[in-house]
Amino acid sequence: MVQEFLNTLDGSTARAYREDLTDFARWFAHTNGQDPTPELVTGIDLREYQGHMLAVRGLKPATVNRRLAAVRAWLRWARENGIIEDLPSFPRRAAEPKGAPRALSRVEEARFLRAVEREGSPRDQALIALMLHAGLRVGEAVRTRTADVEISERKGKVVVRAGKGMKRREVPLSAEARAMIRPWLSQARGEWLFPGLGDKHLSTRAAQDVVKKYAYLARLDVEHVTPHVLRHTFATRLLRQGVDIVVVAALLGHARIDTTARYTRPGWADLERAVEGLHESVNKGGVSNA
Structure with missing residues (x-):
């Protein structure tokens, strides 16, 4: 069923989605003991998958959000083709850390x-x-x-x-x-x-x-x-x-x-300068035995 969805996409998009959907399918099969089909995927599955990626695998929020977006695109395709009636409830996007606005060095x-x-x-x-x-x-x-x-x-x-x-x-x-x-x-x-x-x-x-x-x-x-x-x-x-x-x-x-x-x-x-500064201070002052 995933392959049918991928066949509707252009080459580069299909390649990107294939990697993310393969990851979801592998996790789903390991967790539930069967391959995922649109009608089997629930909101609980999606929340658990998000938590697994964040807490167990330590993936970046941007990667987690992208993979769930691929799952959402697949399920939307399934709804548009009458395979499912409604989308399951998706978790909120994983919060991405905000850095300072970009400035010139x-x-x-x-x-x-x-x-x-x-x-x-x-x-x-x-x-x-x-x-x-x-x-x-x-x-x-x-x-x-x-x-x-x-x-x-x-x-x-x-x-x-x-x-x-x-x-x-x-x-x-x-x-x-x-x-x-x-x-x-x-x-x-x-x-x-x-x-x-x-x-x-x-x-x-x-x-x-x-x-x-x-x-x-x-x-x-x-x-x-x-x-x-x-x-x-x-x-x-x-x-x-x-x-x-x-x-x-x-x-x-x-x-x-x-x-x-x-x-x-x-x-x-800033983080790099902080670490380099620490290294330089150690070299100048010697290593403490405390």
């Missing part, structure tokens, strides 16, 4: 900024500065009005008039941000700091393309460098410098501190 950020400095127009440099050095969302950046940016010799700020939830906030501009924005601001004459077609502002899609352009020039993974990643980089850098999370939340326009707290979760690189 220091090396990646430096490469990206070098590409912007070498190849970037004044407009592009100003646009990237608002996302990377002021943490604006892409929609906030493109809707910035010329009058919303104030820059003097020693300080500056950008006013976000319609942030998420239509909340207004002001974000100070660092010296680096001011240096990147000032040349374009001196040229701006219209309502919008980043004008688009007609009397409209630059589209978010166009801003996304700008970011990808410099990611490509910097030889970074274009698919993983987005305006949101630039905002995440701004937040992550502040938190790692010891800036209070309440301050970071205000700069980002977060209504809830727990939203900002996502940036404090360690990523894989």
